[in-house]
Amino acid sequence: xxxxxxxxxxxxxxxxxxxxxxxxxxxxxxxxxxxxxxxxxxxxxxxxxxxxxxxxxxxxxxxxxxxxxxxxxxxxxxxxxxxxxxxxxxxxxxxxxxxxxxxxxxxxxxxxxxxxxxxxxxxxxxxxxxxxxxxxxxxxxxxxxxxxxxxxxxxxxxxxxxxxxxxxxxxxxxxxxxxxxxxxxxxxxxxxxxxxxxxxxxxxxxxxxxxxxxxxxxxxxxxxxxxxxxxxxxxxxxxxxxxxxxxxxxxxxxxxxxxxxxxxxxx
Numbered sequence: 397x398x399x400x401x402x403x404x405x406x407x408x409x410x411x412x413x414x415x416x417x418x419x420x421x422x423x424x425x426x427x428x429x430x431x432x433x434x435x436x437x438x439x440x441x442x443x444x445x446x447x448x449x450x451x452x453x454x455x456x457x458x459x460x461x462x463x464x465x466x467x468x469x470x471x472x473x474x475x476x477x478x479x480x481x482x483x484x485x486x487x488x489x490x491x492x493x494x495x496x497x498x499x500x501x502x503x504x505x506x507x508x509x510x511x512x513x514x515x516x517x518x519x520x521x522x523x524x525x526x527x528x529x530x531x532x533x534x535x536x537x538x539x540x541x542x543x544x545x546x547x548x549x550x551x552x553x554x555x556x557x558x559x560x561x562x563x564x565x566x567x568x569x570x571x572x573x574x575x576x577x578x579x580x581x582x583x584x585x586x587x588x589x590x591x592x593x594x595x596x597x598x599x600x601x602x603x604x605x606x607x608x609x610x611x612x613x614x615x616x617x618x619x620x621x622x623x624x625x626x627x628x629x630x631x632x633x634x635x636x637x638x639x640x641x642x643x644x645x646x647x648x649x650x651x652x653x654x655x656x657x658x659x660x661x662x663x
Contacts, residue, residue: 397506397544397643400427400654401572402636403579403596404463405437406607407627410600411448413634413657415455421656422456425638429500429508431546433574433596434482435462441608441627443468446475449482458500459483461512463550463575464520485514485550487528489521497532499542506643509542511568513560515551515575525549529560533567538646544569545646546639551575554594561592569646570639572596577606579635579653579660589647597635602659604628633657 476494486496557573566588579597605613615622
């Protein structure tokens with residue numbers, strides 16, 4: 397089983413790159429299942445819409461995860477209630493629209509669990525992520541309730557992401573961080589067999605400040621004339637992780653960072 401996870405899609409350039417190239421990339425890299433974090437996919441750079449979700453699904457995306465910007469486009473509130481392929485962080489305060497975990501059945505009848513979590517440090521207030529993770533692991537078991545488990549941890553700081561990775565080690569196929577939009581160079585398999593990367597990076601224009609127009613962002617930092625943040629919209633790069641899973645254990649056999657585009661390249 398080969399699973400591709402793509403980091404936060406940012407703005408129109410990220411959407412265009414994904415919908416154009418994902419079908420051929422899936423075929424080229426023998427990908428069985430695709431998960432994408434879509435919380436910045438709107439042309440404004442925050443939130444996402446039903447139309448964007450449907451474009452992603454028709455391009456070969458199996459599941460869309462999100463984070464702190466999931467509600468920024470209000471129309472998504474109605475859509476998420478009925479679309480189980482669109483997740484929001486499970487540790488949002490309850491009751492909350494949508495779901496934070498779902499099990500999906502692939503074409504070869506494998507069951508893949510996808511869990512969406514959000515960090516507590518420097519993020520919008522939500523329930524204690526480690527408490528929710530503990531409740532989840534007490535209820536669901538790898539190779540009992542699903543064949544594979546992917547965890548998207550949407551968080552601000554590396555230490556919190558690192559800790560969640562080790563907490564799920566041996567209990568998930570892949571734990572990968574999102575939100576900071578910069579791919580980290582620590583892709584590896586942890587001691588008990590879980591693939592891990594602190595941040596998947598983004599799918600967007602890297603000639604930017606984490607996907608946003610660089611000149612406007614610099615002006616904001618320098619307290620000069622600026623306007624509300626808006627995405628950079630030139631050539632985009634797709635970034636994420638590919639994990640090859642052991643069919644018997646559900647754990648990782650191999651993991652590699654994934655970068656497709658001209659602005660960033662694997663050395």
